[in-house]
Each structure stands twice: as structure tokens, then as C-alpha cells.
Amino acid sequence: MQETNVLIIGAGPSGSIVASYLNQQGFNVTSVEKMKFPRFVIGESLLPTYMDLLDEANLLDAVKAANFQEKFEAKFINGDKTCDFNFEEQYTPGWTWTWQVPREDFYKILAKTVASRGVDVQFETTVEAVNFIDDHVVTSVTSASGSAQIKSRFIIDSSGYGRVLPRLLDLDAPSDFPSRSAFFTHFCDTQRPNNIDGNRIQVVVLKQDVWVWIIPFSNGNTSFGVVGDLSFLDETKTNEENLRNLIESNEFLKERIGTVEFTFDPKMISGYSTSVKRFFGDKFVLTGNSTEFLDPVFSSGVTLALESGLLAAKLVARQLNGARVDWDQKLVAYIKRGVDTFRLYVSGWYHGKLQTIFFADEIHPEIKKEFVQF
Ligand code: FAD
Numbered sequence: 001m002q003e004t005n006v007l008i009i010g011a012g013p014s015g016s017i018v019a020s021y022l023n024q025q026g027f028n029v030t031s032v033e034k035m036k037f038p039r040f041v042i043g044e045s046l047l048p049t050y051m052d053l054l055d056e057a058n059l060l061d062a063v064k065a066a067n068f069q070e071k072f073e074a075k076f077i078n079g080d081k082t083c084d085f086n087f088e089e090q091y092t093p094g095w096t097w098t099w100q101v102p103r104e105d106f107y108k109i110l111a112k113t114v115a116s117r118g119v120d121v122q123f124e125t126t127v128e129a130v131n132f133i134d135d136h137v138v139t140s141v142t143s144a145s146g147s148a149q150i151k152s153r154f155i156i157d158s159s160g161y162g163r164v165l166p167r168l169l170d171l172d173a174p175s176d177f178p179s180r181s182a183f184f185t186h187f188c189d190t191q192r193p194n195n196i197d198g199n200r201i202q203v204v205v206l207k208q209d210v211w212v213w214i215i216p217f218s219n220g221n222t223s224f225g226v227v228g229d230l231s232f233l234d235e236t237k238t239n240e241e242n243l244r245n246l247i248e249s250n251e252f253l254k255e256r257i258g259t260v261e262f263t264f265d266p267k268m269i270s271g272y273s274t275s276v277k278r279f280f281g282d283k284f285v286l287t288g289n290s291t292e293f294l295d296p297v298f299s300s301g302v303t304l305a306l307e308s309g310l311l312a313a314k315l316v317a318r319q320l321n322g323a324r325v326d327w328d329q330k331l332v333a334y335i336k337r338g339v340d341t342f343r344l345y346v347s348g349w350y351h352g353k354l355q356t357i358f359f360a361d362e363i364h365p366e367i368k369k370e371f372v373q374f
Pocket of ligand 1: 010011012030033034035041042043044045046047126127158159160164182269272287288289293295296299301302303305316318343
């Protein structure tokens, strides 16, 4: 049976930051990832707080070298009203820029970097079962070469929507958000404006609870998706027809996107908001989306995945080095504070209050600054 200090489920952003940190601390780390990379993932807009987290885990230079589209601001559009948030006008001093990333490239860079430093990353390997036995954990995995067991001192679940430990240990809890959907594609951005709007993320309000993202990449493609209550889509039409009709129905989208070529048939994800009863237990902890995911509207997912991953990794290192860890105080309370802040923003957005502030004729600069604190 293979033995390792720490087994990590999933090589997404959360699993990669955990792996990088624990490897730097001298632990023997194994990461098992169900998929083969590169592979498509949606959600390409990052937040500046993310930069410090990557830096601390010694991953920032590897991502910098990829020359992703730099992101300095975000623009919100509602009819003829607009609202720009520039990361330089922020409440808490810190990084004033980040990136817009095709996620398949981003995942590959993170996983490749941690593997090059000695983390044993096993792709196309799926966790099937976990047994907690005395002072260790035995995890059963399957891959093309058959079934195997891995013995570890600790297991970290960074499996995102795979929700491996929530499923196996009955930790799943319903989200307090209604089930919303996202419908999206990438397009070949042949009519990208030759000005600041050509490169920045734009969020376009279609109805109070339906909005669109436009996220340009440095590779010439752009991500485009619509989110919210999408029951208005016509089931008798193809995905492509539905998305093209949506573009045609809005003057701004018609002009910005027109009839460009989609790089893949539009996809739909529904009911992505999740929650969990517990974040940790004896010899295990959950990080990133395997705990809670709210909504894409403020691009918080990857940042929370990194923040919870790095913090959990630090606490695991302490515990494995013999210290007593107060997981409730040091992990759960801290992460819940961050998630609850975003929760307030997300509900304020869908209830319309935040949109009233964003699209007011004038926003007090100090209030506006408080929205730019991530
Ligand atoms: P993941 O990225 O899901 O990684 C988990 C990994 O675990 C995967 O690689 C998976 O293959 C692997 N895995 C799963 N099951 C198993 C198993 N049994 N065994 C082994 N491996 C397994 N966030 C942003 O920051 N910005 C955005 O613009 C954004 N937009 C979004 C748009 C939509 C429509 C949605 C639904 C989400 C969006 N998000 C966005 C959220 C973001 O994608 C997630 O929060 C983020 O990917 C979470 O990272 P993670 O590492 O926790 O999980």
C-alpha cells in the first residue's frame, strides 16, 4: 500500500495551493485528481486578494509566466447606466490587479508546478472510499491501472463539486440560495473593442435576477455566460439558438458580440450553490468548493478556494507537527466570516438593493471603495 503524510483529493486551485504549501513545509504529499489536464472548467475572473495567497504558496511566478489577461477593474452595465470598479480605489490596501484566465491553462500550470517540486500528482485517479482507522486514513482509489489503497496521516478534500467527503461522510447541507443556472460558451472575439472595454470584464444586467458576464482572455477568445433564473430559455431551441437569441434581444450584447463564432456548444450548469454541515473532523478537513459555493456574480469562488486551502494547509502542518489546533476558531470562524460577507453581497445583488447602489446617479466615493476590498 502506498504511504504518504497527506492525501489531497482534487488538483484544482484549492488542492494545488494545499499541496504547494505542505510540500514547502517538508511533508510528503500525494494529490489524486479524477480528470486528465488540461480540461475545461468555467469561472475565469479572479480577484486581487488571490495574488498574495499564490505568492505565499510560491505559485505566483508560475502563473505570471503564462501572460494571462491582466484585470485592473470590472464594469457593470444596466441599460444606459454603468458603474466601474477600479482595484486601485480599494478600501484595504493590497494588490491592485489580477488576471482573467482560461481555467484549463490555469489548472495545468498549478498542477504542473507542484508536481515539478515533488508532489506526487496522480491524474485520472478517482477517490471511491475513505476509512478512518486508528491514527491513519486508508483511501481507496481507482485508475486505468485498477484499484489501489493509499495510507495517510491526514486527508484533505479539495474535490470541489466532486464533494467526495461530504458525500461519503454525509456532510452535505442545502444552500440557502435558490437554485440558479449558468449558460455559457467562449467565442472567438473578432470584434473586440480597441479600447479599455476590449480587455476588461463586463457584467451586464438583463433583469434584476438575470445577468451576463463577458470576460476577455489574452488568447483572443472571450468567455460569455448568462446567470440567474433562466426559465425563459426555449426548450424547443438548440443551445446555440437560445444563446444567439439572447444576444439579439439586448442592444449592448448585439453590438459587442454580434454573430461571432462560438468555440464550443453552449453548456448549462444548474443548482451550483452548495453548503456543508461540518468543515473538519478527526484527520480530515474540507477546502474550497467542497465546503460552500455561493454564486459567480462577484468572482469569489477561486479566491475562497485558495484562502481556505492555504489556511487549512497551515493548520494541518501544525497538527502533524504535534500542536493542538482549534479548528473551529482558526478555520471555520475565519472562513465563515469571508463567505458571509460575500453572501450579503450576492443576496443584495439578486434582491436589487446592490444594483440600486451600483447604478445610482452618484455613489459616494467612500462607499464605492468599500465594495473594492477583495
Ligand atoms: P474545483 O475547481 O472544482 O477542483 C476540484 C478538483 O477535484 C477537480 O479538478 C475535480 O476533477 C477533482 N475531483 C472531483 N472529484 C474527485 C474524486 N472523486 N477524486 C479525485 N478528484 C476529484 N470563481 C471565480 O473565482 N471566478 C469566476 O469568474 C467564477 N465563475 C463561475 C461561474 C460558474 C457558472 C460557476 C458554477 C462557478 C464559478 N466560479 C468562479 C467558482 C469557481 O469555479 C470555484 O469556486 C472553484 O473552481 C473552486 O475551486 P476548488 O479547487 O475548490 O474546486
